[in-house]
Amino acid sequence: MTPPLTIPPLGQRDRLLDMSHVDKVFNGDVVALKDMTLTVNQGDFISLLGPSGCGKSTALRLISGLMRPTSGQILWEGGMRKGDLGVVFQEPTLMPWATVEQNVWLPHRLRGKSLSDVRDEITWALKMVGLEKFQRSYPRELSGGMKMRVSIARALVTEPRLILMDEPFAALDEITRHKLNNDLLELRDKLKCTVIFVTHSVFESVFLSDRIVVMAARPGRVSSEVTVEAPYPRTEAFRTSAHYADLCRRASEALHGAMNQHGERISA
Numbered sequence: 001m002t003p004p005l006t007i008p009p010l011g012q013r014d015r016l017l018d019m020s021h022v023d024k025v026f027n028g029d030v031v032a033l034k035d036m037t038l039t040v041n042q043g044d045f046i047s048l049l050g051p052s053g054c055g056k057s058t059a060l061r062l063i064s065g066l067m068r069p070t071s072g073q074i075l076w077e078g079g080m081r082k083g084d085l086g087v088v089f090q091e092p093t094l095m096p097w098a099t100v101e102q103n104v105w106l107p108h109r110l111r112g113k114s115l116s117d118v119r120d121e122i123t124w125a126l127k128m129v130g131l132e133k134f135q136r137s138y139p140r141e142l143s144g145g146m147k148m149r150v151s152i153a154r155a156l157v158t159e160p161r162l163i164l165m166d167e168p169f170a171a172l173d174e175i176t177r178h179k180l181n182n183d184l185l186e187l188r189d190k191l192k193c194t195v196i197f198v199t200h201s202v203f204e205s206v207f208l209s210d211r212i213v214v215m216a217a218r219p220g221r222v223s224s225e226v227t228v229e230a231p232y233p234r235t236e237a238f239r240t241s242a243h244y245a246d247l248c249r250r251a252s253e254a255l256h257g258a259m260n261q262h263g264e265r266i267s268a
């Protein structure tokens, strides 16, 4: 894979997809999303931040094509092709009876490719997440963080144009979560990939992303967007800086603003 040399600054990136005026209604009356409009550009690291039930996962499922909008449309630049999308869920969802390598093979296997056909791609993806020595291990032999890395490798193995991550680190302890946040940014720096990342955490959204899309609930929609004006690479020094604290305050205010639209209360 030959990634572009750099990710251009915000405002100078090529468009990847447009979600325009999307509504999603379940069972005729549960309005999960109302008039959601979002442009995703190549190289964006977008966090979808919002209260429980505001439609973050629904938005990801619509973008992934797993579900269709009730109205509105989602259009990929140049059309969406097989392998354009990698998805990482909150649970690693690995097959316990299969080795790491066989788990990472899955997206290619579903397209009829044999393990030997794509061994190089699998080795590359495992190398990207630092697990090249664990190809023959089984999930039960891995820590929670390592299982999540396998899940990320499986999402990368088709070299997707877009990676969707639905609260991938929420179930992990704080230290592992910080480590995986750092590793994810390193990965993004290597691959120059585009990421949409769902999180409840203001701190995580500020550390990772360059755009925070704040969503409001009932009905789910975009409430505001916070641009994270901080250069990459972002290190532990950034995490403890006054600038980071200030950005977290801004994102937190935007989140409170979204929740106050409905008189909801959140804890600090």
Ligand SMILES: Nc1ncnc2c1ncn2[C@@H]1O[C@H](COP(=O)(O)OP(=O)(O)OP(=O)(O)O)[C@@H](O)[C@H]1O
Binding pocket: 026, 027, 030, 031, 032, 050, 051, 052, 053, 054, 055, 056, 057, 058, 059, 220
């Ligand atoms: N398949 C479904 N059938 C019916 N209602 C659904 C379905 N999927 C989601 N919903 C409803 O749509 C709304 C948005 O749900 P969604 O899971 O997208 O929110 P979320 O922001 O990801 O929540 P959380 O942060 O708790 O995961 C909720 O009211 C939910 O109950």
